[in-house]
Each structure stands twice: as C-alpha cells, then as structure tokens.
Amino acid sequence: MEENILELVRSPEDIRGWSVLQLEKLAAALRQVIIETTAQTGGHIGASLGTVELAIALHYAYNTPTDQLIWDIGHQAYAHKLLTGRYHAFGTLRQLNGLSGFLKRRESEYDVWEAGHASTALSAAMGMAMARDLRKQRYQVVAVIGDGALTAGMAWEAMNQIGQSKTNLVMVVNDNSMSIAPNVGAFSHYLTELRSAPAYTRMKQEVEQLLDSVPVFGGSIRKTLEKTKDVLHHAVLPRNVFEELGFKYYGPIDGHNLSDLISVLRNAQSVEGPVVVHVITQKGHGYLPAEQRPGEFHGPGPFEIQSGQFIKKRQPPSYSEVFSQTLIDMARVHPEIVAITAAMPDGTKLDMFQKVFPDRFFDVGIAEQHAVTFAAGLAVGGMRPVFAVYSTFLQRGYDQVIHDVCHQDLPVIFGIDRAGLVGADGATHQGVYDISFLRTVPHIEIAMGKDEVELQQLLQGAWDRPHPVALRYPRGATRGLDLKQPPSPLVWGTGEWLAHGRDVTIVALGPLVYQALAAREMLQGEGYDVGVVNARFVKPLDTALMTAVMAETQAVLTLEEHAIAGGFGSAINEWANQAQVTVPIFNAGLPDEFIDHGSVDYYLNLYELNADGVARRVREWLPLKKTAEK
Numbered sequence: 001m002e003e004n005i006l007e008l009v010r011s012p013e014d015i016r017g018w019s020v021l022q023l024e025k026l027a028a029a030l031r032q033v034i035i036e037t038t039a040q041t042g043g044h045i046g047a048s049l050g051t052v053e054l055a056i057a058l059h060y061a062y063n064t065p066t067d068q069l070i071w072d073i074g075h076q077a078y079a080h081k082l083l084t085g086r087y088h089a090f091g092t093l094r095q096l097n098g099l100s101g102f103l104k105r106r107e108s109e110y111d112v113w114e115a116g117h118a119s120t121a122l123s124a125a126m127g128m129a130m131a132r133d134l135r136k137q138r139y140q141v142v143a144v145i146g147d148g149a150l151t152a153g154m155a156w157e158a159m160n161q162i163g164q165s166k167t168n169l170v171m172v173v174n175d176n177s178m179s180i181a182p183n184v185g186a187f188s189h190y191l192t193e194l195r196s197a198p199a200y201t202r203m204k205q206e207v208e209q210l211l212d213s214v215p216v217f218g219g220s221i222r223k224t225l226e227k228t229k230d231v232l233h234h235a236v237l238p239r240n241v242f243e244e245l246g247f248k249y250y251g252p253i254d255g256h257n258l259s260d261l262i263s264v265l266r267n268a269q270s271v272e273g274p275v276v277v278h279v280i281t282q283k284g285h286g287y288l289p290a291e292q293r294p295g296e297f298h299g300p301g302p303f304e305i306q307s308g309q310f311i312k313k314r315q316p317p318s319y320s321e322v323f324s325q326t327l328i329d330m331a332r333v334h335p336e337i338v339a340i341t342a343a344m345p346d347g348t349k350l351d352m353f354q355k356v357f358p359d360r361f362f363d364v365g366i367a368e369q370h371a372v373t374f375a376a377g378l379a380v381g382g383m384r385p386v387f388a389v390y391s392t393f394l395q396r397g398y399d400q401v402i403h404d405v406c407h408q409d410l411p412v413i414f415g416i417d418r419a420g421l422v423g424a425d426g427a428t429h430q431g432v433y434d435i436s437f438l439r440t441v442p443h444i445e446i447a448m449g450k451d452e453v454e455l456q457q458l459l460q461g462a463w464d465r466p467h468p469v470a471l472r473y474p475r476g477a478t479r480g481l482d483l484k485q486p487p488s489p490l491v492w493g494t495g496e497w498l499a500h501g502r503d504v505t506i507v508a509l510g511p512l513v514y515q516a517l518a519a520r521e522m523l524q525g526e527g528y529d530v531g532v533v534n535a536r537f538v539k540p541l542d543t544a545l546m547t548a549v550m551a552e553t554q555a556v557l558t559l560e561e562h563a564i565a566g567g568f569g570s571a572i573n574e575w576a577n578q579a580q581v582t583v584p585i586f587n588a589g590l591p592d593e594f595i596d597h598g599s600v601d602y603y604l605n606l607y608e609l610n611a612d613g614v615a616r617r618v619r620e621w622l623p624l625k626k627t628a629e630k
C-alpha cells in the first residue's frame with residue numbers, strides 16, 4: 001500500500017529538506033484532504049485550494065513558527081493547518097469543539113494571528129515587525145493578503161506606514177482576481193493589468209542585468225557610477241504602485257509553481273526593507289467544479305465530490321432572499337432606491353437586485369466604512385440607499401454610522417443580515433453585538449420581525465421613515481410563510497401582544513418569538529399562565545404595550561439571540577427603571593463571552609434560548625407560583 005505522505009508531516013520542519021517532486025506530491029495530498037473534508041463539513045474550499053502551493057512554499061522557505069506567518073482573514077489557510085500538525089483533527093473542521101474554520105492562537109503556535117474579518121493582516125504584521133525591531137529580535141514577518149482584502153482602507157493605512165518605515169516585512173499578495181464574487185474597483189483593475197504584464201518583471205530583470213554589468217571602480221568614481229545607476233533605474237524602469245509606496249516588488253509569480261515560489265520567497269528574505277511578492281493563484285485550483293464556479297465554492301456547505309453538486313435539503317427562501325426580493329418590488333415603485341453591498345452580493349442576495357437594477361446597485365468591495373458614508377452621501381443627494389450588510393461586518397463602519405449617517409439623521413436603511421448566531425463561522429462572525437452598539441446612537445430606529453412576513457412589512461415601513469433604520473434578520477431559511485406583494489402595512493414602532501399571561505410574560509425579539517410561543521404551550525400544560533409579546537422594535541420601544549404588559553403580569557422574561565450586555569433586554573431594563581416598574585424582569589440572551597463555532601440550535605439550547613430552555617428557566621428560576629397553585 002502506498003504511504004500517506006501527510007502522515008510524514010507533523011510540522012513544517014519535516015518537509016524542509018524535501019525535493020520539489022516530493023512537495024508536489026504533498027500538494028496533491030493536501031488538495032485531496034481539503035476536498036474530501038469540506039465535502040462533508042462545508043467550508044472555505046475555494047480559497048484554500050488556491051493557496052496549497054503557497055502554504056507549502058512559505059513553510060518551506062521560512063523558519064516558522066519563529067518567523068511569523070500571518071494569514072489575512074484565515075479562510076484560505078486549510079493547507080497551513082494541515083502542515084502544522086492538524087491533519088488528524090482536520091475532519092472536525094468547523095464542527096462544535098473541532099478545528100476552527102479560521103486561525104486560532106489556542107489551536108496552534110503556528111497561528112500567530114487570529115482573524116475572520118478581512119484586511120487586518122498588514123497592520124498586524126507591521127505591529128509585529130515594530131515589536132521585533134524595538135526588542136532587537138531577529139525573525140521574519142510575512143503577511144499573506146488577498147486581492148479582495150486589498151480593497152479595504154485598512155490595508156492601505158497599513159501600507160502607508162509600512163512603506164515609510166523601511167522595516168523588514170514581506171507582504172504576499174495572493175491575487176486570484178476574486179473576492180467572494182469577482183473582485184471590484186480601480187485597484188482590482190490595476191492588479192489585473194500588473195498580472196497580465198509579466199513583461200514587467202522580464203524587462204525589469206533585463207534592465208537590471210544591464211545596469212549591473214556596468215563595471216564600477218573604487219573611490220569617488222564608484223560613487224558617481226552608483227548614483228548614475230540609481231538615476232537610470234528610475235528613468236528606465238517603470239515603477240508600480242507598490243514600489244512608489246516604498247516596497248520592493250517581486251512578481252507576478254505563478255502561485256502554483258513550487259520552485260518559483262520557493263526561490264522568490266527565499267530571495268525576498270535577503271532584501272532590506274518591505275517587500276511585495278505578487279503571487280497569481282486560481283481560486284478552487286485542482287478541483288474542477290470549484291475552478292469553474294469559484295463564487296459558489298467560496299464557502300459552500302457539504303457537496304458531492306463527483307458532480308460538484310451541493311447537498312441541500314429543499315428549503316424555503318432565505319431571509320436574505322426575502323429582503324432582496326422585497327427591495328426589488330419596492331424599487332420598481334420608488335426610483336430613488338439604490339442598493340449597496342460591501343463585497344457580499346451573493347451572501348446578502350443583493351445579486352438578485354443587481355440583475356434587475358444594475359445601475360442602482362453598488363458593490364464597493366470590502367469597504368464597509370466607505371459603504372456607510374457613501375450611503376450617507378447618496379441620501380444627501382436625494383436617493384434612498386439600502387446597505388445590506390452582515391451584522392458582524394457593520395462593526396467596521398461604526399464611526400460612519402454615528403458620525404455620517406445618524407448625526408445628520410439621514411434616511412439610510414441598513415439591512416442587518418446574519419443578525420444572531422451564525423453557526424460554523426464562529427466567534428468572529430456572530431451577529432450578536434449590533435443592538436448594543438446601535439441603540440446608543442441617536443436617531444436610529446432598530447427593528448427585527450418574528451418572521452419573513454414581518455421582515456417584508458418592516459422594510460416597507462422603513463421607506464416612510466425620515467430617520468436611519470436598522471432592520472435585523474437572521475442567517476438561513478425563513479419559515480416558508482405565504483408572502484404577499486405588497487405586504488400589509490404594520491404600525492411603525494409597535495409590538496404585538498400575542499398571548500396574555502398572569503404568571504410571566506415572555507417579551508421576545510425576532511424569530512425567538514416562536515420559541516417563546518412553543519415554551520408557552522409546554523408551560524400552560526403544567527399550569528403556568530404565560531404571556532408572549534413579539535417586541536418587533538428595539539428602538540423606539542413600544543412603551544405603551546410594555547406598560548400594559550407590566551400591569552397584567554407578575555414577571556417578565558426578555559428573550560433575544562444577542563449579547564445580553566447592552567442588548568434588547570437592557571433596553572427594557574432601562575425603560576422599566578425610568579418608569580419605576582416594580583415587576584421583576586429577567587433577561588435571557590447570550591453571555592458576555594465570544595461564542596465559538598457550532599450549530600445555532602446547539603447554542604440556543606446551551607444558553608436556554610429555545611423553547612425547552614425558556615420553559616426550564618420559567619420552571620427553575622423565575623420566582624413564580626403557578627396560577628393553578630394559588
């Protein structure tokens with residue numbers, strides 16, 4: 001039986017003496033494991049197949065983990081995981097208590113930087129390089145960043161500092177001309193030009209050879225000639241943007257050619273100052289369906305390897321689809337509506353909007369801060385911008401929400417997608433902070449419907465609001481309800497008293513309303529008299545409804561799939577405190593800790609936010625007496 005080459009690799013040290021042929025075999029084995037595993041677990045297969053050779057070459061050429069290797073985002077680092085002692089655990093990828101889909105410092109000493117959000121690698125690398133220099137240590141710092149991540153301002157802020165500093169730092173640009181969707185923007189076009197001009201490197205090499213062949217002598221003649229060579233360099237050689245910023249540029253290099261990669265990376269080590277190594281890779285390389293459909297294979301769920309078909313149950317439309325379809329219907333009537341995404345046209349389903357209204361759709365790249373202020377500008381100009389953004393990524397644009405949108409009280413609609421737990425992406429991606437960080441800001445109104453019908457109604461209602469509005473909706477499938485076009489209107493700012501109950505009233509936000517109703521069913525059978533309110537609004541709170549509830553019930557349990565600190569329950573507490581409500585209020589939400597990868601259902605159960613958990617809470621710790629026992 002043929003030996004499994006991956007069994008030989010317990011750490012990168014094991015491959016450092018290998019021949020290119022052996023390394024190529026290793027690359028093939030890594031690809032096979034990545035395909036076979038992600039076919040079961042789902043995950044970021046496309047990006048990770050694209051960096052197999054790069055990961056091998058980096059660990060081969062550098063002395064990791066002493067040399068610090070930073071992967072931007074970390075979704076493309078499966079080969080890095082497999083090379084750094086995690087082959088046997090790889091089957092647990094993105095599963096509860098298993099390997100993270102991103103890099104984690106607690107998982108490996110080779111994971112020197114944790115991320116999940118894009119474009120942090122260069123700032124982190126600069127920090128590490130400065131720390132090294134200040135502490136007079138000797139190790140290399142290498143950051144791998146994608147072309148998509150280079151659309152973010154943060155990356156440029158870092159380059160601005162790195163280029164000036166002249167510190168030793170290698171920036172590997174992993175250019176596959178893809179973000180999740182095809183990459184966008186002027187810089188992406190620039191990279192395309194740079195990529196399609198291998199003549200650049202050749203010509204540069206030839207000119208450099210020519211200049212180097214000019215003999216130099218000692219003393220002042222030497223100095224003069226050196227100076228002349230310098231001037232000639234600048235006059236004859238075109239300088240690209242990286243060079244203008246102070247980096248030495250190597251590229252473009254075939255990112256699937258191991259010997260080229262290794263020799264360039266080795267060369268880069270001996271260069272003084274910051275270096276860019278521009279590597280051209282193919283997303284999904286080595287697995288045809290992923291090469292052909294790179295967008296779909298960016299981060300799919302399980303799939304069938306042979307056919308490349310996704311294994312999906314038939315499901316009702318997702319919340320994102322309902323949001324986008326409703327927006328399309330509204331945009332047909334209101335020509336002022338425009339839609340914005342920050343590199344997530346597929347995830348937010350705004351790609352549906354793009355198909356119908358290509359001129360009223362904007363993908364600004366991984367640039368959430370810009371997207372928010374761009375929306376503010378559009379609003380000032382008389383348009384009605386809708387920025388659909390994952391809750392977690394809106395964190396990037398917080399100052400812009402406060403300073404540019406809310407401060408000017410502009411009618412920007414934020415479609416806050418993936419609000420709540422997200423499952424396999426884990427801690428960096430949970431959408432569980434937006435209520436806390438948004439509700440402190442004046443003018444903004446925040447709502448979350450219990451289902452897709454209410455999402456439609458709320459989006460429709462947001463159109464009439466003269467203020468910023470944040471509409472939250474979760475990841476995944478809706479309840480499959482019958483949707484009307486146009487939806488029947490609801491009264492803005494009102495909740496819904498679904499059931500009256502004297503012992504306790506559960507005031508729930510979003511789809512957890514259905515868990516509250518199910519808990520009520522259980523508890524009523526046990527003699528508790530349980531009420532349920534669908535809060536719908538976090539801001540403004542429906543205080544009239546809450547006042548009426550407090551007059552009728554012995555206790556209130558607030559329920560939300562959001563951090564308990566500063567969330568919806570806190571809003572109720574603040575109001576109750578001001579209104580001098582004496583009814584005890586208990587808050588159920590997510591604890592003050594980062595919540596790892598694992599299914600949403602698992603965590604809802606763990607934190608007693610599902611029907612069973614809510615019923616347990618009522619039985620165990622609410623200071624209640626069943627009405628039946630009184």
Ligand SMILES: Cc1ncc(C[n+]2csc(CCOP(=O)(O)OP(=O)(O)O)c2C)c(N)n1
Pocket residue numbers: 047050073075076116117118145146147148149150174176178179180283342343344366368393396
């Ligand atoms: C701040 C932020 N916005 C959006 C995303 C979602 N996202 C994850 S990967 C990705 C594409 C990144 O493209 P690139 O850096 O070129 O890496 P590739 O996947 O092509 O290897 C995007 C938009 C994110 N992780 N972080």
Ligand SMILES: CC(=O)[C@@H](O)[C@H](O)COP(=O)(O)O
Pocket residue numbers: 044073075116117180298299347418422425475
């Ligand atoms: C790495 C990253 O940030 C995205 O690829 C994210 O994983 C997408 O999440 P969804 O699967 O919820 O669209």
Ligand SMILES: [Mg+2]
Pocket residue numbers: 146147148149174175176177178179
């Ligand atoms: Mg890319």
